[in-house]
Amino acid sequence: xxxxxxxxxxxxxxxxxxxxxxxxxxxxxxxxxxxxxxxxxxxxxxxxxxxxxxxxxxxxxxxxxxxxxxxxx
Numbered sequence: 082x083x084x085x086x087x088x089x090x091x092x093x094x095x096x097x098x099x100x101x102x103x104x105x106x107x108x109x110x111x112x113x114x115x116x117x118x119x120x121x122x123x124x125x126x127x128x129x130x131x132x133x134x135x136x137x138x139x140x141x142x143x144x145x146x147x148x149x150x151x152x153x154x
Contacts, residue, residue: 083152086111090118091144100145111147119145 088111091099102118105111122143 083148083154087148087150088112088114088118089144089146089148090115094142094144099146104150108147108149115145115147122150 086104086105088103089099090102091097103111103114105114119140123140135150148152
């Protein structure tokens with residue numbers, strides 16, 4: 082049995098659940114994907130709320146995480 086690592090993201094913790102964004106062979110790979118994704122989401126948020134950043138926290142209801150998953154052959 083092999084192990085893979087999922088990178089999970091939930092864009093709205095109040096109204097939805099996390100989804101798998103990508104699957105990686107290593108935890109480090111999943112964590113790197115997660116950090117890249119956070120940066121991209123923050124850029125999008127800043128562009129969307131230019132000048133209103135204080136009113137809308139960029140990560141208020143979002144969640145990122147990783148999960149180890151066993152894969153059967």
